[in-house]
Amino acid sequence: MTKSAPTVLFVCVHNAGRSQMAAGYLRHLAGDRVEVLSSGSEPKDQINPVAADVMLEEGIDIRDNEPKILTDDQVQASDVVITMGCGDACKFYPGKRYEDWELEDLQEKTWTRFVVFETTSKVGLSG
Numbered sequence: 001m002t003k004s005a006p007t008v009l010f011v012c013v014h015n016a017g018r019s020q021m022a023a024g025y026l027r028h029l030a031g032d033r034v035e036v037l038s039s040g041s042e043p044k045d046q047i048n049p050v051a052a053d054v055m056l057e058e059g060i061d062i063r064d065n066e067p068k069i070l071t072d073d074q075v076q077a078s079d080v081v082i083t084m085g086c087g088d089a090c091k092f093y094p095g096k097r098y099e100d101w102e103l104e105d106l107q108e109k110t111w112t113r114f115v116v117f118e119t120t121s122k123v124g125l126s127g
Helices: 018-033 049-057 072-077 113-123
Strands: 007-012 035-040 080-084 097-100
Touching: 007 018, 007 072, 018 035, 018 049, 018 080, 035 072
Parallel strands: 007 035, 007 080, 080 097
Antiparallel strands: none
């Protein structure tokens, strides 16, 4: 069976903010043209409610998403793996495209429109 759409995996430590926001934007923009996964090396129990509120202001609802633990199966199934500060937690597999986005851990920061701008510019939404 051939794969109909490329798969992109977003990975950060807690899978409660950065990776969820980036995944939300890509799902919103690409629809079914891209399969989007999101995981964390040390996931939290829930999505950061402030991240969810900020995304809702953008018209993207991630409130029902749940942080997930990063698995080898997810990495192997992905065409593109985008990490956001999770270090060596994501194993390297030949034939995959890897990118490391330098987005600060939002758990420690004040959520502002700048945070949204920084994330959207990485996903390719800013002009």
